[in-house]
Amino acid sequence: MxxxxxxxxxNDSFFKVEGNKLIRQYDSEKLYIEPWGExxxxxxxxxxxxxxxxxxxxxxxxxxxxxKIKVDGNEACIQxxxxxxxxxxxxxxxxxxxxxxxxxxxxxRNRNNIKTFCSALNIDAREFKPILGGDYxxxxxxxxxxxxxxxxxxxxxxxxxxLKNCILELxxxxxxxxxxxxxxxxxxxxxWNNPGIGKVTFGRxxxxxxxxxxxxxxxxxxxxDNPAEIEQAYAKxxxxxxxxxxxxxxxxxxxxRYQTQEELLEVAREYKRRGLPISVIVIDFFHWPKQGEWKxxxxxxxxPDAMIKELKxxxxxxxxxxxxxxxxxxxxxxxxxxxxxxxxxxxGIRTTMDFLGDTVFYDPTNxxxxxxxxxxxxxxxxxxxxxxxxxxxxxxxxxxxxFDNYRxxxxxxxxxxxxxxxxxxxxxxxxMKEEGQENIINLLRCAWAGSQRYGALVWSGDxxxxxxxxxxxxxxxxNMGIAGIPWWTTDIGGxxxxxxxxxxxxxxxxxxxxxxVFCPVFRLHGDREAHSEPLGTSGGGLCASGAANxxxxxxxxxxxxxxxxxxxxxxMKPYITTIMQxxxxxxxxxxxxxxxxxxxxxxxxxxxxxxxxxxxxxxxxILYKGSTSRKVYLPEGAKWKDVxxxxxxxxxxxxxYDAPLEIIPVFLKNDADIL
Numbered sequence: 001m002x003x004x005x006x007x008x009x010x011n012d013s014f015f016k017v018e019g020n021k022l023i024r025q026y027d028s029e030k031l032y033i034e035p036w037g038e039x040x041x042x043x044x045x046x047x048x049x050x051x052x053x054x055x056x057x058x059x060x061x062x063x064x065x066x067x068k069i070k071v072d073g074n075e076a077c078i079q080x081x082x083x084x085x086x087x088x089x090x091x092x093x094x095x096x097x098x099x100x101x102x103x104x105x106x107x108x109r110n111r112n113n114i115k116t117f118c119s120a121l122n123i124d125a126r127e128f129k130p131i132l133g134g135d136y137x138x139x140x141x142x143x144x145x146x147x148x149x150x151x152x153x154x155x156x157x158x159x160x161x162x163l164k165n166c167i168l169e170l171x172x173x174x175x176x177x178x179x180x181x182x183x184x185x186x187x188x189x190x191x192w193n194n195p196g197i198g199k200v201t202f203g204r205x206x207x208x209x210x211x212x213x214x215x216x217x218x219x220x221x222x223x224x225d226n227p228a229e230i231e232q233a234y235a236k237x238x239x240x241x242x243x244x245x246x247x248x249x250x251x252x253x254x255x256x257r258y259q260t261q262e263e264l265l266e267v268a269r270e271y272k273r274r275g276l277p278i279s280v281i282v283i284d285f286f287h288w289p290k291q292g293e294w295k296x297x298x299x300x301x302x303x304p305d306a307m308i309k310e311l312k313x314x315x316x317x318x319x320x321x322x323x324x325x326x327x328x329x330x331x332x333x334x335x336x337x338x339x340x341x342x343x344x345x346x347x348g349i350r351t352t353m354d355f356l357g358d359t360v361f362y363d364p365t366n367x368x369x370x371x372x373x374x375x376x377x378x379x380x381x382x383x384x385x386x387x388x389x390x391x392x393x394x395x396x397x398x399x400x401x402x403f404d405n406y407r408x409x410x411x412x413x414x415x416x417x418x419x420x421x422x423x424x425x426x427x428x429x430x431x432m433k434e435e436g437q438e439n440i441i442n443l444l445r446c447a448w449a450g451s452q453r454y455g456a457l458v459w460s461g462d463x464x465x466x467x468x469x470x471x472x473x474x475x476x477x478x479n480m481g482i483a484g485i486p487w488w489t490t491d492i493g494g495x496x497x498x499x500x501x502x503x504x505x506x507x508x509x510x511x512x513x514x515x516x517v518f519c520p521v522f523r524l525h526g527d528r529e530a531h532s533e534p535l536g537t538s539g540g541g542l543c544a545s546g547a548a549n550x551x552x553x554x555x556x557x558x559x560x561x562x563x564x565x566x567x568x569x570x571x572m573k574p575y576i577t578t579i580m581q582x583x584x585x586x587x588x589x590x591x592x593x594x595x596x597x598x599x600x601x602x603x604x605x606x607x608x609x610x611x612x613x614x615x616x617x618x619x620x621x622i623l624y625k626g627s628t629s630r631k632v633y634l635p636e637g638a639k640w641k642d643v644x645x646x647x648x649x650x651x652x653x654x655x656x657y658d659a660p661l662e663i664i665p666v667f668l669k670n671d672a673d674i675l
Contacts, residue, residue, distance in 0.1 A: 235587020
């Protein structure tokens with residue numbers, strides 16, 4: 001600790017120092033500022049007796065020796081490497097970088113802050129509005145820089161990569177994942193370290209973070225000279241993904257839904273007969289007798305052991321769908337109810353999802369509930385050789401999104417609900433790790449900050465099958481990577497709808513497939529039209545199935561294009577291994593906006609329809625129906641090789657690019673030898 005920290009304060013000061021922590025007390029509020037990793041602070045504020053020491057998304061950090069604290073009467077500052085925080089006499093907090101530039105400052109409009117802004121509005125930055133007889137509705141306000149650009153925050157079904165002037169719900173829904181980390185082009189990153197339901201407004205005039213119900217303010221902020229430095233600091237603070245296993249880098253075959261064991265095996269055999277690369281095949285939902293029994297329905301899957309063995313001889317991993325729903329007539333419901341392993345409702349009937357059964361979600365915030373579910377899944381799946389799980393419904397998907405009506409072991413949904421997908425991932429990650437498995441990966445439909453360290457591969461949910469939806473996924477995938485979730489995928493072709501015989505949909509899925517090759521995970525899935533009938537009236541026969549969704553299901557032209565790109569993916573595997581290693585070690589996004597690698601090129605901060613797949617491959621997908629050409633920007637500071645014709649081009653220029661249906665514009669940086 002710096003010698004400046006060893007100060008004696010008189011009783012009139014608002015401040016005191018505990019170790020490297022600066023504390024300001026005024027009236028009922030205690031404000032805590034402490035170093036949390038290099039160039040970073042954790043900020044907490046309470047209006048109660050004691051600080052609640054819950055880390056939420058954050059990992060414990062070693063105490064820094066490079067911290068300087070100075071108190072001058074009722075003003076103070078604290079510096080940790082490249083970031084400095086100053087608090088004025090009125091309590092306003094401002095963050096600066098090492099150059100003295102303002103990164104972020106609180107929005108205050110009252111007479112207490114006559115030094116900075118005299119106003120009769122009487123608006124505080126940190127507003128704790130009491131909930132009668134309970135906790136607080138919290139609003140945290142920051143000044144807005146109208147020219148700021150903001151990225152991250154998880155996935156939202158809208159096409160904006162830059163989130164400035166957007167309003168985002170801080171809540172989990174099917175196809176929406178709230179991961180509240182934002183990266184600014186001003187040189188900082190901020191994690192809203194609160195898993196409660198709320199909202200953030202990145203307005204032109206003010207930025208507001210709101211938690212509907214909470215006990216305290218908690219956020220983390222870091223400063224960096226470029227996006228990579230900020231991203232790596234965030235990864236150190238919240239964790240990184242495991243190393244992705246080799247098989248997960250290949251092609252994944254999936255559809256809604258293979259209804260029988262023989263149907264799935266015949267699809268796998270056909271891929272092998274055609275000499276096509278395939279790494280994973282998937283058994284989707286309702287392969288079980290009842291929801292919450294987590295086992296095969298033997299009427300339709302009569303010999304799982306033989307099926308798994310045959311797939312392994314073909315070099316194919318089997319992934320099975322897990323739902324968190326527990327049917328009230330299932331064999332585990334009564335015991336789980338008695339033990340307190342289920343989500344509760346504060347009013348009305350205890351039903352959290354009504355889909356082919358009256359069901360209640362299991363509660364993964366309860367460690368005993370996690371252990372109970374894992375032990376069943378281990379016995380019925382894992383011990384048979386299944387090493388990868390599809391953890392569906394991970395938001396969870398309530399039939400009615402009355403967030404204030406649900407209650408968990410850890411507290412009300414309003415206060416902690418966004419952490420559900422983290423604890424769901426942890427259920428299986430911890431169990432698999434205890435069995436000695438390394439390089440754990442499981443597919444989930446949602447995430448919150450920290451999900452990545454539990455092997456979460458997130459996909460973008462039950463989305464529409466259209467070019468408009470493709471554009472939404474494009475922005476979602478890049479912002480998920482910036483939000484610290486480098487393993488991300490999308491249903492190639494979208495989920496809802498799409499007829500394999502429709503020429504318009506064939507165009508859409510071809511363009512989506514070309515884009516999917518250059519995503520972290522290359523996975524074909526969807527609920528295609530027209531549907532087949534259910535095979536029975538109970539168990540695994542209860543649910544209908546979509547039309548065929550294999551690569552040969554879309555006509556000969558599409559098949560030849562799909563085949564071409566499947567082998568391109570195989571050729572990229574050594575390169576993909578390298579970028580997955582970077583994601584594991586540093587938290588580096590696998591797919592990222594151009595500004596991540598070319599932050600010095602100002603144009604790159606404004607381009608929202610191109611991206612980098614790792615540091616060496618630039619991808620410019622076709623995102624509009626009927627398009628056979630587009631403009632492509634080649635960032636300055638590099639030479640670019642056109643993969644499709646071998647031409648070498650100088651960076652810092654726009655080009656017009658012809659892209660007929662079988663072509664996606666792709667460029668290699670400098671002398672990269674990948675394709």
